[in-house]
Amino acid sequence: MNQLKKSLDAAFLDEDRVFAKIENKINRRPKARRTFSLAMVAATVALALLLGMARLLSPMNVVAGVVTVDLNPSLRIELSKDYTVLDVSGVNAEAQSMDLSSLKGLPIQEALMEIVRLTIEAGYLDPLALTSDYILITTVSYDGNDQTFNLDLKDLLEKVKTETPSLDGFNLAFMQAEKQDLEDAEDSDLPLWLYLLSKNNPDVVSSPTSTVQDYFEDEDLKTEFENEFGEVLEDDHEIDLEDLEEALDELEEHGVDVSEYRRRLATSGVDLNALKSEILVQLDRIEENEVDDDDDEISQDNDDDEEDDEDDEEDEEDDD
C-alpha cells in the first residue's frame, strides 16, 4: 500500500508542491529598482511624452462607437476602432453599484465575459447554466455610414458565445441603434434598449425599471423583437451532469430536499432532460416565493407608511 499512497501523494494535492507554487506566485514582484542617471530620466520622460502624444493622436484612442450591455445591470461602453474598451459607465443603479474599472483597456470580448462574472458576483444573476438568462447587446457606430463596426462587433461577441463556455446558460440578443437614439435615450433617462423598444410601442415597457429578463420572458414581445428589432442567439449548450449538480446545490441552499434527485443523477443512463425539467420547476418555485416575499415586504412597507401618515394626521388634529 505504501507505493500507491506515495504515488497518490506525488500525483495529486501534494501539500509542499502546491505551497511552492503559491510562494512562487506571491513572490513574483516587479523587477528590482535601479538607480538612473539624470540623462536616462530625461530621455525616459521625453519618450513617454512622445508615446503619450502619439497615443492621443492615434485613432485607436478615439471613440468609434458604443455598445450597451443590458442584463440588468445596464452598462454603456465606449469602444475604439479595434473594439477596446475606452470607457465604461453604469446606466442603472445596479450597474452603478458595481466596480467597473477593471473593464477599461480590455478587448470587448473579454469585457463581456468580465461583465457577466461581475454581475454574478454582485448577485444580480444566478450562475446556473440550467436557467437561461438574456443579455441584450445594442451596438451604435458613431459613423452612421460605417456598418462594418456594428457587424464586426456582433461577430466578435457571437464568437464569445459559440466558442467559449463562459456564456453557457445565456441567450444573446443583438440590435443596432443610431447615435441620435443614444443621445435621446440619455435625455429621457432610460437605458438605450428600453428607449428603443418603447419608442414605437409605449405599452411594451410597464416601468422604467423593467428588465431585459422580463421582456424576453414574454413570448409575444420576444417574437416582436425578432421580427422588428434584432436577432436572438439562443443558448444551445447541452446540459451536463455538472450543470444539474450546480442547480441541485442551489436548491439545497434554499432548503429543498434534493437527495432523490442526487440519487437519480448518480444512476447511469439517467434522462438528464427529464431531470432538468423537474429541477427547473423547483427553481421556478423558489423564484416565485422570493418574488412573493419581496411583494409582501413592499406591501408591508407601504402599510407602515400609510400608518405613519395616519398617525401624522391624527397628531395634527390633536395639535389643532
Add this chain to the structure above:
Amino acid sequence: MNDIHTEFEKIYRASFPSLSKYVLFRVAQASDMEDLLQNVYTDFYRNVLMKKKEVDDVDAYLMQMTLNELKKYYRFKKKAPITLIDEDDNAWVQEIPDADNPHLHVIERSTLEEIETALKRLDFPQQQVLIAKLKLEMTFAEIALSLRVNENTIKARYYRALERLQKEVDQ
C-alpha cells in the same frame, strides 16, 4: 514580511487538508484542484495578510473564498465531461480488506513512476475515490456522504479503480 510569510505558512498547513477535501468533491478534473487552491491562498495572502485585514475566523474566511473561487470556476472553466461509470447494481459489493485485494498486491510491486502514470490515466471519479480513501483517509461512508451517493456505489468505484489501475500498470 517574514512574519507574514511565517503566519501564512502556518495558516496554509493548518487549512490545506480540509480545503483539499472540500475541493476534491466539487471539481470536474484533478488538475483543477491544485489550480483552484493556489488561487484561494494567493488571494488570501495578497488581500488579507498583505493588507493586514482583520479576520475573525480564518478557516471560515478561507472556506468562503474557496466557495467564491468555485463559483468562478463553474462559470468560466471549461467543463470536462464527467464519465459515468456503470454502477447500476452495486448491491453485491462486499467490503474487501486492502490486505486481501489482489489488484493492490500487483500495483504495489510496480515502481512509483509507473503507478503515478497509471493514476493519471484513470477517470476523475476513480481518481477522486482513491485520493479520498487512501490519501485523505476517509471512510467509504464519508466519501459517499460527500458525493451524495450510495456507499455501495463508492465501494464499487474504489474496487474498479484498483482493478483498472492494475491493468494500467501491467501495460
